[in-house]
């Protein structure tokens with residue numbers, strides 16, 4: 001399956017691996033003189049540690065993690081329960097504070113931001129998709145998406161029309177007036193994705209999107225995330241313990257006990273062995 005957008009072709013399934021160089025080859029990547037522009041790091045994580053203290057007990061949830069994520073990459077962090085995946089997302093999301101090290105996102109050094117600046121950072125840069133969808137049960141599909149757009153201060157006159165575009169993008173036009181309780185798990189996750197896209201974030205942070213879904217629905221959801229992210233040049237950081245969905249990533253980072261044990265770009269859909 002391929003999509004064409006902005007004059008470049010993106011392979012959804014087979015392709016391929018995209019090292020930062022390859023991403024640039026297949027996208028813009030060149031300045032007006034035809035010179036190659038170096039890959040732009042959008043998330044930079046340097047020697048990050050997160051220690052939770054529970055009385056006298058210390059938990060090293062993240063223990064010296066370093067990597068860069070480049071603009072437009074789809075990166076999956078795979079790891080077993082307790083390996084630090086959610087902690088990592090929470091730190092990048094500015095929801096929790098780091099114990100040591102540095103996280104820089106889109107030139108913002110998170111540690112230096114005040115609570116107010118962090119709120120602004122989250123609003124401007126990020127959108128979250130969670131395992132449990134987090135939809136408002138008393139609002140319909142379209143109203144759930146509209147609510148986000150209202151918070152983002154979209155012009156009131158065009159909100160309904162724009163919200164419908166996002167719902168169409170996730171294939172739920174015929175369910176737009178249903179309440180979340182009338183939808184399947186996969187459909188609810190689609191609404192959550194539409195709502196996240198309505199924020200027009202630079203980065204999608206996705207936590208166990210298949211956690212509540214059967215295998216088939218889970219694969220469809222991750223395929224959708226990949227397709228839309230590539231079409232809109234969004235950077236995706238997705239954490240999961242679901243090894244089956246790794247092939248939708250450009251790159252897989254494996255985490256175990258708060259440490260990175262491998263970080264690899266997928267070449268030609270080569271399966272990642274399950275050595276979690």
Ligand SMILES: Nc1ncnc2c1ncn2[C@@H]1O[C@H](COP(=O)(O)OP(=O)(O)OP(=O)(O)O)[C@@H](O)[C@H]1O
Nearest residue numbers: 052059061079080081082083084085086087088241
């Ligand atoms: N708020 C907290 N207080 C104390 N310990 C915590 C806290 N949050 C996480 N931890 C601990 O940090 C470690 C990493 O947890 P984390 O939730 O990041 O793992 P995970 O890989 O996301 O796991 P799962 O797949 O089960 O969600 C675990 O040992 C967990 O018990």
